[in-house]
Each structure stands twice: as C-alpha cells, then as structure tokens.
Amino acid sequence: MKKKLQWLPPYGGNPELKLFLRKMKLTLIFTMLVFLTFGNGFSQVKVSLHFEKATIQQVMKSIEEQTGHVFLYKDGIFDPSSKYSVNFTDVPFDEVLNSVCETAGVQYEVRSNRQIILTEKGKEEILTVAQQQKTVTGVVTDPRGEPLPGVTVLVNGTTVGTITDSQGKFTLAVPASAEELQFSFVGMKTQHILLSGRNVFTVVMEEESLGVDEVIVVGYGTQKKSDITGSVTSVPRERLAKLPVTNVMQAVQGAVSGVQVTQTSSIPGESPAVVVRGGGSITASNSPYVIVDGIPITKMDGSVNDINPNDIESIEILKDASAVAIYGMNGANGVILITTKRGKSSKPTIQYRGYAGVENFAHVPEMVSPEELLARYKEGNRINGSPMYDANVKYQYEVDNYKNGHVTDWIDAVSQTGIQQNHNVSISGGNEGVNYYVSGDLLDQKGVVKGYNYKRYSLRTNIDANVTDFLKIGTNTFIVAHNRDGGRANLLNAEAMSPYGRMYEEDGTYTIYPMFGETLWANPLLPTTSEQERRQYNVNLNGYADLDFGKIWKPLAGLTYKLNAGFSYIPRRANSYNGASVNDLLGTAEIWHYETQAYTIENIVRYARDIAKHHFDLTGVYAAQQRKYSESYARARDFVNDELGWNRMQAGASANVSSYADKYAALSQMGRLNYAFDSRYLFTFTVRRDGSSVFAEGLKYGIFPSVALGWNIHQENFLKENETINNLKLRLSYGISGNEAVAVYRTFTTMRDVQIALGGVTNIAMVTDRLGNADLSWESKKSLNAGVDFGFFNNRINGTLDLYSASNYDLLLSRKLPAASGFGDVIANIGKTENKGLELTLNTVNVSTKDFKWHSTVVFSTNKSEIVELYGDGKDDIGSGWFLGQPIGVIRDYVKVGIWQEEEIANKEHLTLDPIAKAGDVKLADLSGADGIPDGKIDDFDRKILGQTAPKWTGGLTNTFTWKNLSLNIFIQTNQGAMRTNTHIGMASDELERRNSLAEIGYWTPDNKSNEWRSLNKNSNPHGYRFPVDINYTRIKDVTLSYDVPGTLVKKAGISALGLYLSGRNLYTFTDWIGWDPEERDDARGTGNWDINYPSVRSIVFGVNLTL
C-alpha cells in the first residue's frame, strides 16, 4: 500500500503526470473526470495564476487543471473580446474564484461533483427556464474520442430515451419539462448532464473504475453495488475479453479473491475445478452452484464449458451466507452468476471477435538419455536380477536400434504444435419493442499431444420483447455442440518408452509394444489409430415473462412478477472402435449414450417501494427443478474385420448391453427483504426453504435463513464532503446455507446385478452394492462475514476486504466402515468443519495522465480449513485421512531423512531405527511408537501430517499499462502452501529400472551414494512412502498487448471500431516441481485417467475485435 502511494505524483507536481483533462466545448464546457486531490477541502486548495491578456477561457482552464473542478456555463455569458491579466501565487481557491468571477461579471455555484456553475449575475433562472418540447442531438465518445454505440440516453426521471447508433450519435425529442439527460453504458460511469437550453451535445464517457454505482446481479434480481450487504465479487471486465480461454473459469483463475480455480487437466475442452472460500465439505461436492441468466446449469448436467466466453456480459460470485442464502440448499459452496449479453436499442451492431494462435508444452521435463537408460537396465539387472535381453539392452526390440545407433524421441513423437482459434460473430440491436443479441461462435483447438482435438460450435439468441408497457417477455436460448473426437496418444507411455524402442513394423504400422518383450507399455501412438467419437450437446431453452403490475394499476406500482423457466436437453455420446491396429484382434465396438433432460421453473414476485427515506424491496420465489438422466451402453466384439467400426454392431459375434436411469427433483421457496434508510443503513433478511429428493423420507426439507447489515459511512454527513474518503462501507452478515450435493438414491441399501457363467451360460446374479442410510439429510453451513468496501483519493485506491468464518456441520460424509460389515463406506450426516479466511481486492490507479495510465489490481486470499469433529468421539479417522484440528485435505506420511547407505547398514545403525532397511532404501524418521516415543521401528506411528492439499494462500497481480491506444496487461498468479504427492518420483522402483523416466529423478548405487534418490531395488521403499512435495508456484499467467486502432483510421474502411491484440498464456512458471507442471495430471499407470495424462500448455494468440 505505502509503496503504491509513493508512485502517485505529488499534488501540484509535474503537469505531465497529472490526470489528463479532456474538455469538450460546443455550447457548454463539460468534463467529468477522476481527479487527484490529497485530502484537501475546497477552501484549502491553493491556486497560482499568472496571465497577461488572456481570455477568460484560458484562465478557467488553468484553474481546472490545478483544482480538478470544471466550469459549466452557457455560451455567450462572457464577452469574447475581454482579456484578463491575473497574478495569484498560492492563493486559496475560493479567494481566486471570487476574484475571477467578480472581474468577469458572473456569479458561481459550486456543486458537490466538482462542477462550478457560472451564470450571468442575476440570471441564474436560465438554467431551469421552462421550454417547449424540442429535439436534441449529440455524439457520445469513449475517453479516447472513439464514438460509442449503444449508450442509453434518457431524460432524467422519465422513460423517454434512446440509444446511440453505431456512430455514437443520438437524436431525442425531449419534453419541455426536461432538465437533465442521463447517459449510461455498461462499464462506464453514468453521467447526468444539464440540458441548460442546449440542443447539441458532445459527451465523453469515462470508464467506471470505482464500481460504487454499478448495478450488479445478485440472484433473483439486481442491486446497486452500494446497497449490497453481502460479499459479492464481480469478475473484472478485462478478464472477460482478449484472453485465449475456452472456459471462462480459466480467466477467473487467480483474478478474484476467495475463488480457487484449479486446472485439473489441460486437455482441450475440459473444465477446471472451482472452489469458493476453501470448501467445507469433505465428501459432498465443493463445487459452486452456477446459474446462467437465472437458470442453474449445476445439477442439470450443464457445465460452464457450455457457455461461450464471448457471450458473457458479467460474472458475479456470491460468497457469504447472506448472498448465497437465497440459494438455500445449493448455496453452501458459493454461487456463480453468469449474465449473457443482450441487445440494446440501436441500429444493428455487428461484431466480429476472433483469435488464432499456437500452443506448446508449458514445460517439457528432460527424459533419461539413451546411455543413462542402458545404465539403469544394468543396475536393475545387478540389484534385482532382472533379465537383460542381451549384454547391452533389456528388450528384444531394442536390439536393432541399439546396433544401428537409432534413437527415437518419444515425447517429440507424440507431440505437435497446438493450434487454437476462435471466431465469434454477434449481431445485436433492436428498437423500442424488441432487442436482440445473436451470436455464433466456433472454437477449434488442436492440442499439443496428438489426437487431442476440440471443437465447439455455439449459437445464442437472447431476445427481449416489450409486448405491452407492462409485460416484457424474452428468451435466452443457446445450443452448443462439443466435439472431442479422436484417438489420443498416451503421454505416460511416451514417457516410458526406451529411445531404442521400435516405432514401426516393416509394413509401416505401429509396433504394438516398442519395447517388446516388455508389454506393460504399449506404443504411445497406438491409440491414435483407434476410432473415437466423443460428442456432447446442450440445447438450452430458457424464457421469461416479466409483468409490471404498477403499469396495470397505479396503486400496485413497484410490484412485479417474473416467470423464469428453463429446459435443457443434454445428449452425450461416445463411440469407439478398437481393432487390430491397437492389438485388439477380435475388434471391439462400443457405443455409450447419455442423456439428461432437466427443467427449472421459477416464480418471482418483487415489490419495491420508497417511503420518504425508507426503501423497501421484497422478493418472493417459488421454484421447482427436475432432472432425469439416462444412459445406455452397447458393446460388440469379435468382428469379421475392422471395416465398419461401431456402425454395424450386429456384425460382432458377442454383444453386451447395459442401461441406467435416475431422477432428481427439488422444490424451493424463498423470501427476501432488503431495507435501506437514506442509502446509509442497509438491512437484508432472507429465508429459503428447500426440499430435495435425495434425502430420506421426512427429512427432505431444510430451512436456511440469513441476515445482513450494511453501513455506508461515506454517506454520513461527517464524511459526505470528505475529499479523501469517497467510499466506505461496512458489511456484516450471518446465515445458514446448505449442501445437498450427494448422488441420488443414497438412502437405500441396494443390490447390484452381475453376470456369472454357470453351466456354460450367462446367469444373472445379485450381490450387495451399497449400504444405504435411511436418516440421510442435508449438510448445513453457518457463516459469518465482515467486510469493508473502500475508495480513497477519488477512488484511485479502492477495494474490498472481507473476513469470514464458516462452519459446515451435519456433513454429508462418506465414512469408511469396518470391512467386516461387508461394505466399504456409507454416506452419513456426521462431523463438522470450519473455514476461516481473509480476502482482499485492491485496485489502484498508479499513474493517470492524458496519454499514459497504469492500473493495478491485487487480489489475495487465504483460507484455513479445519476438521472440528468427525464422529463425535474426538477421534481422527486415520483410515480416511481425516484428522481433528487439521485441514480437510492433508498429506500424512513418513518423514524422509535420506537414503540408507552401506556403511550405516554395516554399522547396524538401522537396527535401532528400521531393522528391515537395506542399503539404498528410503530412510525414514522413527518419530514415535505405540507409547508415543520412538520405538526403533517404522510403522504407522511414524507418519505425521506434513502438509495440506489446498494452498494456504493465493494471490494475483494485474498491471495494466495504457499509452494512448496501446494497452499492456500483465497478470501474475501465485499459489502457496499446498502439497502433492509426486507420482513421477513415487513410481515404483519396480518401474524405474525397466522404462524411461524423468532425468531429474536419479537412483542410488553403492558407488553413487545418493542421499536423495533410492536404489532401483524393487523393495527400496518398503514402507510405502509416497514422496509428497510442495507445489508452490508463481506463474506469469497472461500477458495481453492490445491496440485500438484510432477511429479516424478505421472509419475510412467503414468500420466503427477495430482492436488488435496479442495474448500469451502460461508464459512462465516459477516452481520446484519435478515433472511437467505443478498442475499437470500425472496419474500413475493403471490409476485414474492415466491413459490421458496431459501437461499444462502455453498459448500465444493474435486476436481481432471488429465492430461494423
């Protein structure tokens, strides 16, 4: 903070560094700018003026530059021929003003918004003089002078208005009584401009940097940011554009406090994982509830991936109990509200947004060299007696390549330069009756590993129609098609391949096992020869009807009803055929088909009323949701040949089918009261009742109340005139939300059908499947949030600080059961966790001059989770890895202190520590024993909690430098304090002697007495240490250089606006991680998704934004 302040130019310093002043003068001089003053009141400002025979305009300009005030006056009040000589040195502003105005023969009035209204003496009434209805025209531009289409122009206090056209121009018939015009545009500060008898206006919109008067989406409606009592974060606008992200949450990563986004896989088309405020659930889902245009996609089988980032207008993330309580049983993990773009009344605006670029591995670890691999074979032969094929190589198929000195770089063989491109065309516009936004989008991504391709086609149509003055209806409809076709190369197998392995057979086909006789690792390129089709669609039909009762019958003013309904149809299909090319000699064809049909219906009644300084806003919701899911699967084997693939499964000699279906339903009622007194004291009370089908009979309904208070201190009289503090708001909230995120049907003990051959034929048998819990109910979360929103020095420093404490109880816990029960686990409401954390968002304007600006945003979040209670007996659940007083995800393991050396074993040093140790084994610390003291053997007592799996803190720093039309945005992200087991290191020593691996991971031999790496002995890690390491990393995540081509240039080509940018993602990562990347998926062979391990990628794209 301190440091930032020092970067600000001192008051009255070099005018080049001062904020720039733009003055548009037609008949009225007008500016609205953020200005820099340092806690000086009006009268304390000192002014120096030295002019000889200057015009009054020159004098006023100088005053404006020094004080930040602007003069507003009607043309002609000054005598243009008059010249003035003035000489003031450090004279108080009010004295200067009195003197100048006296000399010029005008009187002045200072308004709170730094406007100084000048009128001819005795003629102040001209500002409010009544006139006949007339037509005003004008042009609206952005700060760079480019015309701004789509700006709403409204006669203040009326519904008379229009929207600027593609040239930024407007024409509006205003009533005689009109006094003021209001100009508003998303992302810009709303301006109020006095008509003052003028007919032609030039208005320069200023970008919204303070966000105080923003209207933001809060769920079942919108609210002015200054009125919000809960903790709601808006995703910064610059994160929603000019970034090569395929999923909008990738853009949110690190840029928003309290939201942890993890790229679980970088496979094209996969979604990252999102956790808000640490997540308090152990078994139940910690994923936030995502709502798009009022209709949830979470639990409806939709995904953020279905939403084209180009269509997103804004994203709000609700974090505290007050904000999320309106979503009751779905609120505990936070709520993400996505709002898509809508048409604005104007002539059609056609926009093209596109980018294209290349992708590469963010980091390629060095693999063991051919010579070193041979050395490892030999060592394996020496220490394990593992067979060598001949004196040099281990495998039959290595012989030839070894003889010929031919080596293959397998990582290179499976990789390719990725290509990513996105093209989006949108048309928006409308008239008074209907607004529309139509957008078509194509995303095409060719991954860095062969066979990983992704295409997404999407079409969105958002229409709003004013059917009558009291009824508005509309739709938000989208269709998206995902295509992830392709046989995918196997990266783990590529890592494992010997450089001497054989790639091709003589007939040019891939060798199945390049290291044959080893058949554990097949040719990594083999899967690319199989046919794989992976398609997914989301057809989302979503509509609303908005009824304003006040327009029907005046006494009902303020009462509205909205019906919001959404239906989604999500079919998904995966077909595959594996034949001879992948060593499936019989041939196997498979077809999976999955389908979800889901609907949501919401009835929303609102009543808003102002009585004197009291503002009331009541919302009531009644909603129902249902999801039906089904899947079917067919498999056929033993084909005549591989010709027809899955297209004719009856050509296979044996067939299998299976199917599955389930249903989920929920019913909800919600009530909310917002009350504000004089915009100073804010109060919100919410209660929601939710019923969910997943819980036991009689326990289906839960009630979730919350209350929140807000105090806009800067609105108090004692701060109202304060120049330093522009915004200061305290917020306090407390409430209960819920989590029902468990799978369906967990209340039943079920049997599962299986097939078994008896008497040479298939029989259907039944075996126990899952132990049900007839008392299953929802998980609750109590949370307390205290926050402060602040803005200082004309909001040049602004931000938000939140402190929270939350506790999840009656956890939906998958508790491990003694195996004697015949079951492994059961879901039960048991246990309690706590999360405490701090979130800070700080925006600063470091430099702001006419041509150069420098903004910074810092976000910082820290969260500490703790398991408070599990089964009510004060005991840990070691079997599940849950420990009281510890974070939810911990790594409990031995402490590795080195490697046992031969001398130590010879000296029998191991006998008192780890009697079974051999030279070259992992040396673990004997921390404790059954009696709490070290007992001379390594067992479970010697494990301790070494770290947590979630980061202790995360941060993001965004710096934006703007010079004229050129802008540079640099985003750096950091994750600190998390731990992860490294499977590259943990990979059984059984494997290290027989496959290629990372060069950085070495091994012990009697000669190379490593104290870091164990020997290649198959049992050199007899206690099963898992090699956890810290995964701290700091990334240069995004760098975007963009250029807005000046309007004067592009207009000649018939274009309204043209922006170009170059954007790089994951440019560099500072980390100690051994492997591809701390966020890589490195599932060990045969576990999880090991056959589609995928590294992190770096992408560099060039983009164009074009508006016609």
Add this chain to the structure above:
Amino acid sequence: MKTRNILLKIAVVLLLAATSCSEEFLEEKPYSSYAAEKLSDASGVEAALKGLHYTFGQLWTWSDQQGWLCLWQVGTDVCSPGGIQGVEIPFFKYEDLNPENAGVNYMWSQGFRLINNANNALKAIGENGEAAKKAEALFFRAWMYNLLVTLYGDIPLLTEPTSSARTDYERTPVAQINDQIVEDLKFAAANLPDIDKAPSISRANKYMALQTLGEVYLRINKPDLAEAALTEIINSGKFQLMQDRFGIEAAKPGDYFHDMFIYGNQRRSQGNKEAIWTFELEYTKNVAGGFTNAPQHRRVWVPAYHNVPGMAYEVTDPTLGKISTYGGRGNGRMRPSNWVKYQLYQEGDMRNSEYNLTRKFRYNALNWSSTIGIDARGFRVAANSPSAVEVRTVKTGDPVVNAPGDTLEAMFPYTRKWDSYDPADGWGWTCIKDFPMMRLGETYLLRAEARFKNSNSSGAADDINALRNRAFKLSRQATGNPDLGKVSSAEISLDFILDERARELFAEELRRLTLMRTGTLIDRAKLNKESTIKGTISGLDSRINLWPIPLSEIQRNKDVTWQNNPGY
C-alpha cells in the same frame, strides 16, 4: 384494458400451476438398482445365491496386484519369488509383513463381503426357507470363515446381514466360530444336492461341504469326524481318480494327469470325474460375464521365457496356425523351489512328467538362429565375450542355453496346470481356465491326514497309495516293477503327507493355508533354503502363524479397541 385483464389471468394461472406441486414430486425410487428386501422371491433368492459364486470368484480373479496369487505360495516350502510384483514381498521377507499389506487387506474385506452376501441371501430365504438354498449360502459362509480364522484368528462372527453402519465389532474367539462353521457345514452337507442334482454343475453340492467339513475337523483336531466326512465322499461312488487319457486332447501326446488341467477338460461334464468343485470361467467373447476382474494365474506361474532371445510365446505353425508351445505368455512371478524341482519327486512319478512339470526348453522362434558364447559354467554369454570358452550357433529347435540369471524369471521348470493360450488374443491379460477348487485326489490326502492322526498309518498309506497307483501306473508298466512308488505305513508322517500334497496339488492348493492349518509353516518354509538375488526367506518368526489384522480395520472399528495379532 381487456388485454391487461387477460394477461393478469394468465399470470394467476401460471402462478397456481407452478405452486400446485404435490408431495410425490420429491419421492425417490431407484430406477436402476434393486432394494435388498425385494429379493425374497424364488428367482431373487436364486440370483443372490449365484451372487455368492460371483463374490467368491472375485477373490481369486483380483488383478490389481498380480503378486496376490503368489503370496499363497512364496515363502513356503514350494515356491520362491521370481519376477516380483510387490505385494508378496512380505510373504517371504516376513519381517516386512505389516497390517498395511494390500493382500492382507483384500483377503479380509473380500472375505467379509462374501459373508455379508451369504447372510443377505439367508435373510432373503428366511428361517423356514428351502433347506437346499439355505445350505448353499451356509456353505459359502462356512468356507470363508474357515479360511479367515485360519489366517487371522479371532474375528467377528456375523450371522445377520449389515443393515446400518457399525463401528463396534467384537472379535469372536476362534472356538466359537469353529462351532458355527461345523454347524453350518453339517447343515450344508445334509441339505445340498448330490453332485449331478445341483441346478448347474458349478453350483454347490454336498461333497463340497463334506470336503470342507473334513478339512475343518482336521484343523480343530477332530480327525475321527474328519475321516467320517471324507470317507462319505470317497465311498459315494460318484468320483474316481482319473487314470486313463480322456477329453479333447486324449489323442495328442500327453498323460492322463495332465488331461485334468487342460482347458476344456476340467469339468465333470467334460469327463473329469475326479472334480468335486470346479469353479467355472468362460471367455467373455463367448459367454457374457464369463469372468469377473482378470485371473492372473498364467502370468504368475508361467515363466517369462519370451524374454530369452529365440523364444516366443506364440508362433505360427504352418498346419496348426497360431500356437503357443510353452503355454502362453508368462511373467514368471514365482517359480518352484529347488526342493520341488530337485528333491520332491521320485523317478517315474507322472506328476513330474514333462507334460506336468516342464523342464526342457527349445528355441521356438521361427527360423531363428544366433551365434552365442558359452562360458566355463555353461551359461550363455555374448559370442565375443572374453569369458566365452565356446562359440556356437544355435537355431530353432535347439535346446536353450541359459544366461546367468535366466532361471530366476525366464527359464525354470514350471507347472503346466495354468497353461492358457487364446490364438485370438496371444498376449491375453486374463487366464480363462477353471479353478480346480476340490478334487478327489485331495480327499485322499485329507483322509490320509485324518487316519494318520487317528493313529491309523496303514490306512493313511492306503490313501496315499491310491494316488501313487495312479501316478506310477505307467512307469510300473514300463519298468515291470508293480511296487514302484508304493509307500508303506512306516513312511507315513505329517511331513510325508505334506510332501505328498505338494507332489499332487502343486499350484492347485493354497500352500500357505495348508501349512498354517497344520501349524507347520515355519518348519516347512525352512525346507526352502534357496539364496538368490530375488529374495531368500527371512523373518521366520512365530508371529507369522497368523496374519495381522488390517490396520484400517482397527482404525475404522473405532468403538472397540482391537489388539492386533501378536507380533504386529
């Protein structure tokens, strides 16, 4: 105004429509799984009983850890480690055996899964349900309890299905569990169908229960009762020791002992009249659900001979098409101990024939030849190696010259009981062969043990000789010595019977279980004196007479503190 009224009415209707949701809206009904209580009808009970076979089969088809099958054999008298997988290491390096071993865990959890399934079936059948059905469920429960108490000692005795979460299991003393086992098996033996009367050949029959009962009586030291139960099998007249060629390869070179272990020959329906219980497996390409998980028997028993230059696990024969000369692709995860290889068998014993314990390898890769060196010890070395005392060109069909170390994983005498080869899938992950769970040969061995314990050594010798008459039948004819291989009552001892079990049941019986049942594990393991780089038996401490209780079980059963078995 008119439109306004209409629209208002529409709004009211919509409001009402949306709010008129009924109670059933949230009711849950599983579409795709069965509630346990819905299985009480006849077909449901049948399905539950078949489910016991399934769960039982999963015990031996576990493929997550290939060493699982080895841990029953290595570290005993009969097997030494080969290409080690890992889970079996603490079963010859016994000092490493701890309560976290994956095999110890799997055995425990799968065992109780079967017991719970059996209890579930019993509940569905009901107290007064059909006796034959009860008998099948009781058989599996008793069989598993017998195994579990032998391994773990005192364990929870559960006779009701689990209906809700419990963490307060008590360990029941072995004696009490034994009583339950005996009671269950007696009921099963009395009520299970006869061998050809079961619903299908693989389903439980009364002789399975009798054989188990005989073994249980031996374990609890009631040899007289054991002898009675076993005699009932032998005297039933339903079974015979196979002493003539039979089945699908009867015309090919081979012998009748080998015939019993050929795929397609193993079942009673396929001519094997010695089989009491053959656990059936089928290729899933022919029969859906033919096996569950993936049996790894070939992998662990057949050596990794394909790693030797000139050897292939499959070759294309001009007339036969694709064949495997040596029984499919093996990983050689364990190998017979030197005691088995060189000391166990007497000359002329069919069970040691090349068809049953193959010792000779010939280069079989097509049109293969190579020039190799041979060192002073007779091992293969590089042709240009300074240690070569002879340089020779070898080719397809020549005897294999081993390199030093080959005999540990790649080239060792191996049993043909787990040969398995599918020309359509030469690499074959799974080994689709029936599991020979019980056969009459073992019945004789068990009765010999019972008679010996009943101080009837001559009766015991008679039973052993029943097997010897079969094993030496051909060599007696060949040598003209009618007493070749015959044993006398003076030779009979428990050790002799255990030797004979190894000769007869090598790679069939769970050797570890037999030795633990007879309390001879430590003494017998000492017969296996091999010292190789693969691992030598160590840590033979009395604690290994029981396995540890899994650590996770002790931790999860948190309401009752369990002491682990002594020494763990």
